[in-house]
Amino acid sequence: MQTDITGRLLICCPDRPGIVAGVSQFLYNCGANILDASQHSTDPREGLFFMRMVFQLEKADITREQLEKDFQEKVAGPLKMDWHIDYTDHRKQMAIMVSKYDHCLMELLLRWRSGELPVDIPLVISNHKELQQLTEDFGIPFHYLPVDAGNKAEREQEAIRLIKNVNADFIVLARYMQILSPAFVSVFPQKIINIHHSFLPAFAGANPYKNAYTRGVKLIGATAHYVTNDLDEGPIIDQDVARVSHKHAVSDLVMLGRDIERQVLTRAVVAHIEDRVIVHGNKTIVF
Template sequence: MQSDITGRLLICCPDRPGIVAGVSQFLYTCGANILDASQHSTDPKEGVFFMRMEFHLENAGITSEQLEKQFQEKVAGPLHMDWHINYTFHRKRMAVMVSRYDHCLMELLWRWRSGELPVDIPLVISNHEELRELTEDFGIPFHYLPVTAATKAEKEQEAIRLIQEAKADFTVLARYMQILSPAFVGVFPGKIINIHHSFLPAFAGANPYKNAYTRGVKLIGATAHYVTNDLDEGPIIDQDVARVSHRHDVSDLVALGRDIERQVLTRAVVAHVEDRIIIHGNKTIVF
């Protein structure tokens, strides 16, 4: 039995009075100390309530399974909650997929090595060989899966097998320049994070910096989002921008954009690891 339990409870349910009181009272009766609590209600017409609550049970007399069973019976069921609890004793495992660009991968690996990103990274998958040495210098297994139109389905199935065998909890596309098929996405719903080098919904698809330059924009940005079957249209987790002017050429935009991409992707990954995101339709609630 886990003697100490620290859990993060995420809730989505119809809005009504007494939700916070019901959850808090339940945790109190279990002997839990609430470490953090955040909540959000949509407009009255939609009437949906969201909450994230982090709690700690010291010398817990019940298992996490017993805690969840009692919560479902006493609170979640009567209040029609969609909910789950993640526990800090389970360290999340993050798979990474990347192509040739190294800046996002390096940012994740640096933060992982420094302890700023509390995950395990069991593997990196790439459709190119260029980043093998860099990855293996960090002691992380590198898998080369070259993709062509003829081999795409086969290589995706191999990638799925590798991710599942590694027991990865989620996957990050750190500038992986391949469109994942519905068959791949369907295996990991809400578990794939992508960084897009544009402030979506502007300039979706390929070559966004060139398109931004042609359009003469004054802001460029980057967007981290969950992957769905609709290209670059999944629920947005984080975004940021930088001001540019007519003095910047395409190479300037690319250089500025890479800095934004690193920061935005890192913030999105940290939010996911810390269980601060609830996906609601094609939106996210990020606490």
């Protein structure tokens, strides 16, 4: 007998009448109370249906394993669903990778310590030592893995081993200034969140604020996205911008940009933690 189990169900399937009714009826038969439901249908040419449903099993005499088995047999299989259920009693493990810049790391650590990010942070990995003391002041293990052209593959394997050893559910690149190899990315598909200091796809690369200044842009921004093998082109989770003018120097753009980076990265991490993101191709549906 389990009590007060809250589950988050994410669904993608071909669009057709009766999907919401079928899922709702199934959960009702299991003794579940639906707390929230959101849905989205694509245009008829693509014909796909996406849904996020939050439900609570209040003293229901069914295990989550049996619920999932029955859901696959009775609902998901016949409706050809790709689906996933996560439960709120599973506290996600968030690994962080960072280089020298501290603003995104500090934002995550402060929000974690205040309880705003309901995750555990089992480790921070960095290719520099500058942020070791900061990390350890929060009581989090810090692993220094310096990277150069000759040891990159070896260091990535060390990082993979460390991340797997703590059973991390996902990884946040809090301004980790290294390009991850396809071999690394393939181990954690759709589980690596990067913050890019630009409103992608504009001004990709290492120095977007200088490029933006040179072009005299009136908007700067930041983009949080899942990492794929295509540099800075993975599915976008969140973005934001700030208005600027000719009066702003490059240093002003950097300062404003870092504020946006902190906010955008936090929103993307929260969306991932709360199971509000469905990845479809190179796009996301964020409920």
